[in-house]
Amino acid sequence: MMPATEPTQVPQAEPGEAYALELRGLSRTFTLGSGFLRQGRTLQAVSEVSLRVPRGQVMGLVGESGCGKSTLAKMLLGLTPPSAGEVLIDGRPIVGANQKALARHVQPIFQDPYSSLNPRQRIAQIVGLPLRIHGIGSPGEQAARVAEMLDLVGLPGRAARQYPGQLSGGQRQRVAIARALIMRPALVICDEPTSALDVSVQAQILNLLLDLKEAFGLTYLFISHDLAVVEHLADRLAVMYLGRIVEEGSREQIFNAPRHPYTRALLASALTPEPGLGVPDIGLGSAQPDPSAPPSGCAFHPRCPVAESRCARQRPLLNDADGNGGSRIACHLA
Ligand SMILES: Nc1ncnc2c1ncn2[C@@H]1O[C@H](COP(=O)(O)OP(=O)(O)OP(=O)(O)O)[C@@H](O)[C@H]1O
Ligand code: SF4
Ligand SMILES: [Mg+2]
Known part of the structure; x- marks a missing residue:
């Protein structure tokens, strides 16, 4: 690949x-800190x-x-x-x-992708967020890079428009991987x-x-x-x-x-x-x-x-x- x-x-x-x-x-x-026996x-x-x-x-x-x-x-x-x-x-x-x-x-990939994926954002928004934060590329270039990244992690094109709750655990971890790697x-x-x-x-x-x-x-x-x-x-x-x-x-x-x-x-x-x-x-x-x-x-x-x-x-x-x-x-x- x-x-x-x-x-x-x-x-x-x-x-x-x-x-x-x-x-x-x-x-x-x-x-x-808390608890009498643990204090200090x-x-x-x-x-x-x-x-x-x-x-x-x-x-x-x-x-x-x-x-x-x-x-x-x-x-x-x-x-x-x-x-x-x-x-x-x-x-x-x-x-x-x-x-x-x-x-x-340096980027992390954690155990539980669900807790780190905003449930109200579409997958394309989630994966493209680092590019927007860092101001990399025009909106069109960002969308192209997101589509490429989703393809690289083995997600179907339609996943871009879906929400985390619509994906399986494995697919959500693929989203987290795409987001971690989009900044290369x-x-x-x-x-x-x-x-x-x-x-x-x-x-x-x-x-x-x-x-x-x-x-x-x-x-x-x-x-x-x-x-x-x-x-x-x-x-x-x-x-x-x-x-x-x-x-x-x-x-x-x-x-x-x-x-x-x-x-x-x-x-x-x-x-x-x-x-x-x-x-x-x-x-x-x-x-x-x-x-x-x-x-x-x-x-x-x-x-x-x-x-x-x-x-x-x-x-x-x-x-x-x-x-x-x-x-x-x-x-x-x-
Ligand atoms: N913020 C914190 N305050 C106090 N103790 C903490 C804090 N974070 C971690 N610890 C303690 O530090 C030790 C190491 O925790 P850590 O989460 O790094 O272990 P781990 O190897 O990742 O474990 P696991 O395999 O369960 O994820 C544990 O005893 C934990 O209770
Ligand atoms: S030093 Fe080696 S032999 Fe001694 S307790 Fe630790 S692991 Fe065991
Ligand atoms: Mg741990």
């Missing part, structure tokens, strides 16, 4: 800036996350519910300020960047984009996202609690546990030779008879700990089948496993 028009030019990065997205020590703390307590949703995503690649970000994936996504989109650390998109820090300018380079962003943050869809529709949307990535040369950060979803999509994977990355590596390494005990548990749960149904039961007895009172040392130690006594005392650093930057792991036994 090829777009009929050239993608909008994005500013060229300086030589050597190979990354579409770079996170440096990114953290986000929430203060829990803090919750570290994201802790010192450093990650690099080369242009044109898909980075999968996986972890259980509540591990901080969406909080991370919101920081990358400029929707939530970081408590510490830096986000660079195409080598440029986004802190202090104008929200409108940022929207030209370089980076797309996909936060569980298929979790709310029927299983039969999920594969269609994942294939569409892959086709569009090739057609537009996009870079994706693809968030999912389900390893099965990212298996066919991601070039690399980062595994998060209680706000921290515990392992990062190529898809092949993570799926064929996972090193972190948590990654192994996640993989085992993805191989159970009904993968992708809700939060994985990782079969380790205890549930995920409260993020506002994380365990000492390695936060995974209460659930880790191979924990040693030092694991409760010392937090393992995220180290370069092979000395070539290809794989990182945070475990004393690695």
Whole structure:
């Protein structure tokens, strides 16, 4: 599939800036305000996350519910300020960047398209809104670009005149994808984009996202609690546990030779008879700990089948496993 028009030019990065997205020590703390017992307590949703995503690649970000994936996504989109650390998109820090300018380079696709689509607007208006906000093209050019985009995401021409309520869940997600891509962003943050869809529709949307990535040369950060979803999509994977990355590596390494005990548990749960149904039961007895009172040392130690006594005392650093930057792991036994 090829777009009929050239993608909008994005500013060229300086030589050597190979990354579409770079996170440096990114953290986000929430203060829990309400309730007598919570008063003044803090919750570290994201802790010192450093990650690099080369242009044109898909980075999968996986972890259980509540591990901080969406909080991370919101920081990358400029929707939530970081408590510490830096986000660079195409080598440029986004802190202090104008929200409108940022929207030209990075766009989200969220889990529930319905809540973000105005039910009283026709699909053509919804998809064309970013062009109007940014004053791109004449009304005729905007309409042509909307029609082209709807065609690219596999919607019939008549959808342009319909309302969100007249479409199926899969079609609504296609509308959300069309709206996200109409500005030809370089980076797309996909936060569980298929979790709310029927299983039969999920594969269609994942294939569409892959086709569009090739057609537009996009870079994706693809968030999912389900390893099965990212298996066919991601070039690399980062595994998060209680706000921290515990392992990062190529898809092949993570799926064929996972090193972190948590990654192994996640993989085992993805191989159970009904993968992708809700939060994985990782079969380790205890549930995920409260993020506002994380365990000492390695936060995974209460659930880790191979924990040693030092694991409760010392937090393992995220180290370069092979000395070539290809794989990182945070475990004393690695
Ligand atoms: N605005 C907020 N105020 C306080 N706590 C918050 C806020 N937003 C998120 N949290 C907490 O931060 C932690 C991470 O939440 P987040 O939504 O980022 O997780 P997630 O990995 O996206 O989960 P899910 O898979 O369920 O979407 C959770 O413990 C959540 O309760
Ligand atoms: S550091 Fe210890 S508790 Fe943490 S994953 Fe490794 S072995 Fe398990
Ligand atoms: Mg989330």
